[in-house]
Amino acid sequence: MKKTKKLMIVAALCCAAVLPSCAPKMPLYAWYNYDDVAYELMKNGSEANEEALRNVGIRMICGAGKVEELTNGGKVPPGVYAEVGYIYFKQGKKDIAKQYFEKEMEAYPESKVYVSLILKQLK
Amino acid sequence: MKNGILYGAILLIALLTTSCGISKEMKYSAMYSQQPTSIMIMPPINQTSFADAKLLYFSSLYRPLCEKGYYVFSPYMTMELLQNESAYDAELFLNGDLKMFHKVLGADAALFTVIKEWKKATLGSSINVDVEYILRSTTTGETLYQREGRLTLDMSVETGAGGSWGFVADLAASKLNQSLTDQIEAGRLCNIVTLDDIPLGKYHSEYGKDKSVTIDKGNVIRRTVKENSIELYQPENQRRYRKLIDAEVEKMK
Numbered sequence: 001m002k003k004t005k006k007l008m009i010v011a012a013l014c015c016a017a018v019l020p021s022c023a024p025k026m027p028l029y030a031w032y033n034y035d036d037v038a039y040e041l042m043k044n045g046s047e048a049n050e051e052a053l054r055n056v057g058i059r060m061i062c063g064a065g066k067v068e069e070l071t072n073g074g075k076v077p078p079g080v081y082a083e084v085g086y087i088y089f090k091q092g093k094k095d096i097a098k099q100y101f102e103k104e105m106e107a108y109p110e111s112k113v114y115v116s117l118i119l120k121q122l123k
Numbered sequence: 124m125k126n127g128i129l130y131g132a133i134l135l136i137a138l139l140t141t142s143c144g145i146s147k148e149m150k151y152s153a154m155y156s157q158q159p160t161s162i163m164i165m166p167p168i169n170q171t172s173f174a175d176a177k178l179l180y181f182s183s184l185y186r187p188l189c190e191k192g193y194y195v196f197s198p199y200m201t202m203e204l205l206q207n208e209s210a211y212d213a214e215l216f217l218n219g220d221l222k223m224f225h226k227v228l229g230a231d232a233a234l235f236t237v238i239k240e241w242k243k244a245t246l247g248s249s250i251n252v253d254v255e256y257i258l259r260s261t262t263t264g265e266t267l268y269q270r271e272g273r274l275t276l277d278m279s280v281e282t283g284a285g286g287s288w289g290f291v292a293d294l295a296a297s298k299l300n301q302s303l304t305d306q307i308e309a310g311r312l313c314n315i316v317t318l319d320d321i322p323l324g325k326y327h328s329e330y331g332k333d334k335s336v337t338i339d340k341g342n343v344i345r346r347t348v349k350e351n352s353i354e355l356y357q358p359e360n361q362r363r364y365r366k367l368i369d370a371e372v373e374k375m376k
Contacts, residue, residue, distance in 0.1 A: 027190060028189065028190050028192065028326065028327065029189060029190070030367075030368065031186060032365055032368055033365065034186065035182065035183060035186055035311070038182045038185070038198065038199060039178065039179060039182040039183070039307070041199060042178045042181060042182050042198070042199060042202060043175070043178050053199065059368050059369070060368070062368070062371055063367060063368025063369075063371045065371075066367050066368060066370075066371040075326075077186075077189050078189055078193070078194040078195055078326070079185070079189075079194075079195060079196055079197040079200070080197075082197060082200065083197040083199060083200060086197070086199075086200050108194050110160055110161040110194035110229060111161075111194065111196075111229070112229060113226075113227070113228060113229025114196065114227070114228045114229055117227065
């Protein structure tokens with residue numbers, strides 16, 4: 001009996017050593033269909049594809065809080081505010097672009113060097 | 124007897140956790156000592172005849188790196204910047220000075236990818252992808268991370284026709300599936316599988332806690348993956364997310 005108990009402990013220890021790597025992973029961010037739209041735009045830089053990426057970015061920004069429990073905190077992925085701002089900038093909507101660039105710097109300080117450079121061009 | 128079982132358990136656990144492995148901290152010591160937080164993706168170096176591979180790869184690296192906890196510069200913005208500065212050819216920088224990227228973008232590291240193979244099997248229904256990933260510091264120039272992923276996407280379909288005609292029916296069904304979607308999935312899976320053991324970045328909840336995790340000692344990761352299994356590697360439910368996000372946006376209108 002004692003031997004069976006020991007064997008069970010051994011089996012449990014072995015499982016504990018192996019199982020963590022199999023645990024389901026929680027994604028950090030919700031991506032909507034970002035990959036597909038970004039690929040289309042990089043392949044064909046048309047205004048329609050730029051508009052599509054901007055719209056996906058806006059949806060990701062608006063919806064991030066909504067999927068908080070399904071992701072790791074409901075944050076907007078790095079670079080998305082900046083990308084939306086950049087497309088607005090290219091479309092000549094400088095005031096809206098500025099707001100998005102500022103949000104990027106606020107959420108991700110790592111973006112400051114690059115985004116500040118673009119902001120200089122807005123002036 | 125008592126000691127025998129105990130030693131047996133310790134030995135078994137040691138074997139399960141350390142065989143053929145090395146800790147992340149030992150393999151990627153430069154990565155842990157320099158702790159890069161921001162990464163720029165360089166345009167992939169395409170050594171294959173599959174022309175779409177370059178852009179396909181350029182756009183697909185962003186998401187897996189963000190999911191590992193790094194600040195990653197938008198590949199679309201990076202592409203436009205590099206094109207405007209006539210710096211779109213990554214081969215010029217693979218062994219060169221990267222300090223300008225630290226100065227202009229504020230990037231701590233640059234990720235290079237060399238696409239070595241992208242091949243559809245002639246008769247069988249599979250795609251072989253071979254890509255090397257090299258992450259270099261933009262300040263010291265040091266290689267922080269290097270891995271090569273050799274992935275086979277198995278697209279064989281079983282029709283259930285059976286008999287001597289079954290093989291022909293299976294082959295025809297497989298051929299119909301060989302579209303660009305498969306090429307895209309092969310590339311994305313190769314990224315996810317290969318970059319899986321990169322040390323976690325600042326924005327990951329496990330940041331700094333993964334040093335002792337055991338990973339493959341060698342530089343080459345080989346995997347064969349069945350088609351349509353991308354959700355196994357990205358366990359988020361895309362449709363559920365999209366539905367929730369759409370509902371939220373509708374409310375705001």
